[in-house]
Amino acid sequence: MIEFRNEPLSNFQDAAVRTQMERALRRVETLLGRHYPLVLSGKAVDTADRMVSLNPGQTDQVVGTAAKGTPQQVDEAVEAGWKAFPAWSRLSAEARAGYLFQAAAELRRRKFEFAAWMVYEVGKNWAEADADVAEAIDFLEYYGREAIRLGRGVSLVPYAGEDNRMTYIPLGVGVIIAPWNFPLAILVGMSSAALVAGNPVIIKPSSQAPVVAAKWVELLRDIGIPDGVAQYLPGSGGVLGDALVDHPGVRFVNFTGSKEVGLRIVQRAAVPTPGCRWIKRVVAEMGGKDGIVVDETADLDAAVKGILVSAFGYQGQKCSAGSRAIVVRPVYEEVVERLRDGLKQWTVGKPVDNAPVGPVIDESAYRKILHYMEIGREEGRCIAGGGPAEGPGYYLQPTIFADVDPKARIAQEEIFGPVLAVIPTDNFEHAVEVYNDTEYGLTGSLYTRRRDRVEYVRERMHCGNLYINRKCTGALVGVHPFGGFNMSGTDSKAGGPDYLLLFTQAKAVSEVL
Numbered sequence: 001m002i003e004f005r006n007e008p009l010s011n012f013q014d015a016a017v018r019t020q021m022e023r024a025l026r027r028v029e030t031l032l033g034r035h036y037p038l039v040l041s042g043k044a045v046d047t048a049d050r051m052v053s054l055n056p057g058q059t060d061q062v063v064g065t066a067a068k069g070t071p072q073q074v075d076e077a078v079e080a081g082w083k084a085f086p087a088w089s090r091l092s093a094e095a096r097a098g099y100l101f102q103a104a105a106e107l108r109r110r111k112f113e114f115a116a117w118m119v120y121e122v123g124k125n126w127a128e129a130d131a132d133v134a135e136a137i138d139f140l141e142y143y144g145r146e147a148i149r150l151g152r153g154v155s156l157v158p159y160a161g162e163d164n165r166m167t168y169i170p171l172g173v174g175v176i177i178a179p180w181n182f183p184l185a186i187l188v189g190m191s192s193a194a195l196v197a198g199n200p201v202i203i204k205p206s207s208q209a210p211v212v213a214a215k216w217v218e219l220l221r222d223i224g225i226p227d228g229v230a231q232y233l234p235g236s237g238g239v240l241g242d243a244l245v246d247h248p249g250v251r252f253v254n255f256t257g258s259k260e261v262g263l264r265i266v267q268r269a270a271v272p273t274p275g276c277r278w279i280k281r282v283v284a285e286m287g288g289k290d291g292i293v294v295d296e297t298a299d300l301d302a303a304v305k306g307i308l309v310s311a312f313g314y315q316g317q318k319c320s321a322g323s324r325a326i327v328v329r330p331v332y333e334e335v336v337e338r339l340r341d342g343l344k345q346w347t348v349g350k351p352v353d354n355a356p357v358g359p360v361i362d363e364s365a366y367r368k369i370l371h372y373m374e375i376g377r378e379e380g381r382c383i384a385g386g387g388p389a390e391g392p393g394y395y396l397q398p399t400i401f402a403d404v405d406p407k408a409r410i411a412q413e414e415i416f417g418p419v420l421a422v423i424p425t426d427n428f429e430h431a432v433e434v435y436n437d438t439e440y441g442l443t444g445s446l447y448t449r450r451r452d453r454v455e456y457v458r459e460r461m462h463c464g465n466l467y468i469n470r471k472c473t474g475a476l477v478g479v480h481p482f483g484g485f486n487m488s489g490t491d492s493k494a495g496g497p498d499y500l501l502l503f504t505q506a507k508a509v510s511e512v513l
């Protein structure tokens, strides 16, 4: 098998590539407004109630509607999952990996089409949408190979007179609860890892992105994934969430989303409901209040560029978004000035036109972020943006607050929008203390030219993904295994060699010879 390598990103400077994307956008536009029923045990099942997915950048445009599952359909999905389990779990790792490789090939072939769906449904610009598809392909290729590696088992210490083996076997039926911000990559990663390890999954997508999820499940059906192995159960998290998590037949929950929902899942899953015969496995990857530390020796051009990309890429709606810039005083004013200048290139516009800054996901996010902008005016000095932006959707100005206290709300709470807090610190050690002083611990960066400081932060910046002299977003599958500490989650390290183990249990068999 060819060694795993990351999927290359599309170069939209190239006119031919641009034309392909424009074509895909036009084609997908003709497909907007369709309806997506549930997929239970391989069959389309509709519901009386529907959810509507709007284009956040053009709110009079309906991307699609989706059925809304009910708790009764949770029961049906769990039952169908267990029916599919014996055959699916007994397939060889190679056979299951084969499905992932086929899915990857199909996604590669339809790369621009999937990117276009994300432009419409979640307001990504072309590069962000393209990177999302590339990451999804990476997960499939990487986890397929990982499954084959794990399928070989591990070697144990020889012991005279016994044959001892340990193998990794699947857990059972699991639930995938996904966020909207990487509606393809995260959903594909979370579901394909569990699937390839031998587990049927029930996919509960975000209510903000049910169409991209439906397309993924459609693709799985197209490549012949058996009925009941990957079921599609959109619906409101408030209605379906507890029913899925509490269900005695659910063996594990793979969740990515907010801290509040993640903690609720961890808590509920710990209490066995009648008939439940296991301790439910919960993987919960949650929010962040990520930060970039800049010292007085740093290459300031690189640092400012890195801060802006990390803070404003996809409108700051990444768990890894660098929403804090923590800068030592000797270069503080200069960094603030350069950030203000650099931000001028971050113009707001429509995702279909590939604007650098697009809309935020929905009205509730729009209002919440505006509220944080009001708080920011009291907690800091607004040096750019600070309010709504023109446009036919949920557009906000990218916003920078300087002189923010490390304990301020905008320096502590996840805003999940285009708002950057710049925090001055007395010296480098103080900057690291400030960096560590939140309840989260997902990503962080340090810009420095000093080797001793690189070594210092290796140990002392407490986060799951630490970067030196580069932005704090854009983790690559296999290269930067991803997951956070503290309230950022269970540190599952998606896209790393430990991830698949989370969806297996190890069985040791000893035979006396």
Ligand code: NAP
Residues within 6 Å of the ligand: 177, 178, 179, 180, 181, 182, 186, 204, 205, 206, 207, 208, 235, 236, 237, 238, 240, 241, 242, 245, 256, 257, 258, 259, 261, 262, 264, 265, 285, 286, 287, 288, 318, 319, 320, 414, 416, 442, 483, 484, 488, 489
């Ligand atoms: P969210 O509101 O927590 O929703 C995530 C998922 O949970 C959605 O499918 C949602 O369904 C569902 N849900 C809602 N209430 C539930 C309940 N009571 N029980 C079970 N599920 C429930 O998060 P989001 O707004 O989609 O995503 C943004 C958050 O995700 C941010 O905090 C971000 O940092 C985090 N995130 C973390 C990572 C990471 O790797 N650490 C990656 C991406 C995003 P509905 O949509 O129907 O409400």
